[in-house]
Amino acid sequence: MSNLVPYEETIRQMYGNGFSDKQISNYLIFEMGLRRGASERSIRQFRIDRGLVRKTVSDEHLELAVAEAISKTGPRYGRKMMTGYLAAQGVRASEVRVGTVLSQMHEPYHQERRQGAENLNPQPYQAEYMGHKLHMDQNEKLAMYGVTHVLAIDGFSKKVVAHSTMPVKNNLTIYQEVYRQAVLAYGLWDQVRVDHGTEFYLSLFIQEMLAEHRYNKERRPYIQSTSTKNHTVERIWPEINTRVNYPIKTAIVQLIDQERLNMDDNLTRYCTSNLTCQLSNIGVQRTLQAWNAHRIPGKGIPNNLAQCGCKANVTEDLLPEASAAADFYRQEVGSSLTRESVFGTDPFLSEEDKSQAETEFSLLHTDVAALFDSVVNRHFTPFQECLIDLVNITRRYV
Template identity: 55%
Template sequence: MALQEYTEFITELFESGKTHSEIATELQRIGAQSCSLMTVRRFCSDHNLQRRNFVSDESLGCEVLSAINQTGPSYGRKFMTGYLSTLGIRAGEGRVGRILREVHQPYNILRRQGARNLNPIPYHAEYMGHKLHMDQNEKLGMFGVTHVLAVDGFSSKIVANVTMPVKNNLVIYNEVYRAAVASNGMWDQIRVDHGREFFLSLYVQEKLSQHRFNTNRLPYKQTTSSKNLRVERIWPEVNTRVNYPLKRALVDLVDTDSLDMQDNNTKYCVFNLTCQVSQIGLERAVQSWNAHRIPGRGIPNTLAAGGCPQRISMELLPSAAEAARMYEDELGASLSWASAFGTDPFSSEEDRQQAEQVFLQEYPDITVLFDRAVNNDLSLFQDALLCLINATNRFA
């Protein structure tokens, strides 16, 4: 090979962390012949020059196939690369894309036929901590599932999320707003729609407004949902990867009269199991989103690594109960402290534990329910739900 005389030079560059492209450039600079990118790659392969933690194509294929069983058909090369990185598996987008095409061609065809969601409206956030977007998703609301996300406008990182049966001010404040500020610092401005469920979060944001980095900005803005750009961009991804597969399973049960959503015990079981199963998918989607590369911008986790410029003490962040009391006393308004989808049918904790034990004997790992549903096998989730309803009716 024409590069044999440069073996030591190439090895030093490779071990110093240079990419194949950078090595080719260095060889061209010193006048080496036949030093294209592909030639360097073949040379490194022939001389067993591999990166640390290198994953072979065979191993990567197995990991991708396993990941597909957990994520379904909608994860393309970028999202799948992000998801694999959360599992500690590092591989380039090109390799992941090639293996995705090879290991499951039907899913690849579906992705190629799918429409892209493009947002032509200009948007600007100066830094991490400039704008925090909060929004709710009720695609599964009729079955007692509501998601709420908080997204940083600069990095697009999802900094907090929660799944609940019915949207509630105290839960959203504690699990989304308070959790995001405690972990990352104060945002200059909160962006929400006109929903009442964000009132407590906005109240505390205004109370703490003097602790922001830029106090010249309004502490919050309420706009129409269509203008809450950063978080609205993410909901189609969540719907495709989490909500719609579960909704198909539930609607099918309703259509076949297997579910009576007017029955209290049924409502209680539906929201209980669906909240838990959908949260599994939501966590996977959130982690993958935060680790994937956004073209022209970067990786959300990397862009948000420094957090907000203004940090505050946890002592300044009241608990949900304290914040609610302050809100009601100062404004003379009332909040719903607890929201439920149906009522608890059990008369004692012992009855509840017995029903749960019956269910767990049949379905000890509910992650499998989501894995199967997202891969278009709805029967296991449906059977598990009917099992839970039967157990509840037995002991309630």
């Protein structure tokens, strides 16, 4: 055990961040070169001797935490994603305990999850390390209502490292809020993988410009392939569709079918996009918190696997703001990128009118997050009435 004493702080930190005894053992043996006295059994005994034991939550507390989580996430979170969601909220419990509570707490939701389970195709490759490949993709399931999601996921850890929800996919927004944010937070990836969409042009332009700063310069700085071959990022979209997009879409479609919402009207389109972007962004953030904290069988927890970041880093001065990057793109490539994309038409003639409308609306509807809680649990009326109110209030100020 004396061999482990110099590594006590490392063991404490890794165990506190959710690493298992086996993972800590492998790290000390293969990364730190400790050949003797670093077995899984030795690690377990070493931490027990020092009182390193994770606190367990009581059954009563766990039931309350799961009940509150269901009210915010709806029926589609199984034991793995729910365990991840709870961990992101600071409540740690085993998947077995969480699964037991889920099955007992709401039987209809439990049966729905069981019937909706789907098998995924095997993954065609294995990324070698954090920073090897960055997958970026867009989701347009709500595009007809002015909502597009874009995210970036690391191929090794499977952690979603950046995301953005916008009215219409836009090069500058994607670069600023997804690619640039990911690189500043975690470092520079060897390779970026995207589909053939034009919305990634600015991100790929900067990635190629930074090619000499990468860890492995032998790889191509980016690859464009069909969406069906961008497997790693495609696996996250079913999670977001079932937990965010489909419940919101159902609520909006009901309004259209009842002829209470006219999506041919530009003002209505603008308002629908504005509110639905806010609502869906809340859901996406919750889903990604759970995803990044849940355990992937045979792999580990994305947050833990991505803890060390990429092997290469760049300074902020090498990553210009979106507007400056777009200017440089125009100078080098000779074509211009759309600076701002809006769904519908901004109806306000002045900022004062817009501010007054926003103030009146916010006094009437103080908690947008509560609207999502209702929608995801199939109580659509609060969101529907809120959207109608937004359209009517906006119309009075234009």
